[in-house]
Amino acid sequence: MTVRLNFSEKLDRTESALLAQGALVRQQLDRVLNALKAKDSDSASAVVREDDRVDDIYLATQTRILNLLALQAPVAGDLRLVSAILHSNMHVERMGDLTVNIAKFVLDEHPYPPASPMLDRLAEMGDRAGDMLDSALVAFAQRDIDMAEELPVSDNALDRLNRGMLDDLRDYAGDEESFEWATNLILVARYLERFGDHAVDIGEQTYFLITGVFREFTDASHPERDGHPTG
């Protein structure tokens, strides 16, 4: 059987590295959410440190993809996989950066109380964002188009929670001190909302990988076109 052993091994290894990077970012998210809840500076510092490892895998994957393109001239399904890994690698790295942003928020020691409706909402957003990353990675690894297409639905829920943070903020409008930390918590929500967007983007790459059609699941500038193939 003709298999192109050298190429197949390198392509498998590159995909494995992407999935491992995703699993690492998932751990980073769990750790930073716990740090946020417990106001744990040590855990937050560990998240910042561990991001170097995420970046190392990102750079290694970029190099591997460049070499696969230059040396192996992939076509058809192999080319789609190489392209999908290249784009998803960037999204996973950005998700790692978002966990670092949250870690830095924890390290800034904002005087937010240990319990509040906003923290509860952030915890729920964090859980949903983590579930979305899990789904994005599994959909990619298992070439599961249905799971990929579910991601925008999960993202809508995440967006609703994010908008709810603004309602929570109004409760602190008359209290200048609380209003400051509450405003900063809005930023954390924004990071988690962006985290979910990147998971959807990975889902779009999975859709492209399986079908060869690039389809934006959501289009902010043309919401009436949501879900329509673009190529």
Place this chain on the structure above:
Amino acid sequence: MIVETELVRDDIPIPEEHPAPVFQVRDVAVTYGGQPAVEGITMDVPSDRITALIGPSGCGKSTLIRCFNRMNDLIPGAAIAGRIDYHGLDLYGPNVDPVEVRRRIGMVFQQPNPFPKSIYENVAFGLRVNKMTDDLDARIEKALRDAALWDEVKRKLKTPATSLSGGQQQRLCIARALATAPDVLLMDEPCSALDPIATTKIEDLMHQLKTNYTILIVTHNMQQAARVSDRTAFLTVQGSEEEGIIPRGVLVEFDDTERIFTNPSDSRTEDYITGRFG
């Protein structure tokens, strides 16, 4: 955690250190009847890796590869200057037996060239010449297995080798070269007469063989060099009759294949691999 992928050491590639060289080539020049063919070749060929020689026609890559097992000795008027060390020993030293050199450094050519004998006798030939006839059947089976041909021929070892397809004949020639337990395999355009599927089989075979053998390959097919090799040497032709300089091959660049094909150091290499020259 839903995704069970674990981080393993290989997720972040560790830059490879080049293993000890099998060949150390120092300022080698070859002339035919006093006319220069290649000159100024200096390079280290690493063990257990695939090294590709690429370059335009006439750049001397076939001349150079034939230096590594003294095949140029057989060409009247050929002369070599400079030095090639094989595992630290001067390959052209006065006490070196060229037959022993060719046992340790096997060669496969452009056209599959099986002898007009049975499959079995083709592989046995080198073993008989080198008096390696103990466990002959086992040695032949091992060579055919190493060449990824055993399963296809094990029930017809006594049939003529010429009855095999072109790709099978080439793998038989590889088995013949491997039978005498060399540690280096020289391949001069081994796939240029083969179809794409047979070519892929040879390339997969090379990938498997490099665990135990050092391989040098001459190829006109740049993509083949990119696909299979770890190190690539780019040679080109220097001089022309218009310039009043006899054309001869020179080594332009020798580096990791990934670097040659993504960020070569010399603009002549870039021009050649991007198709702007050659």
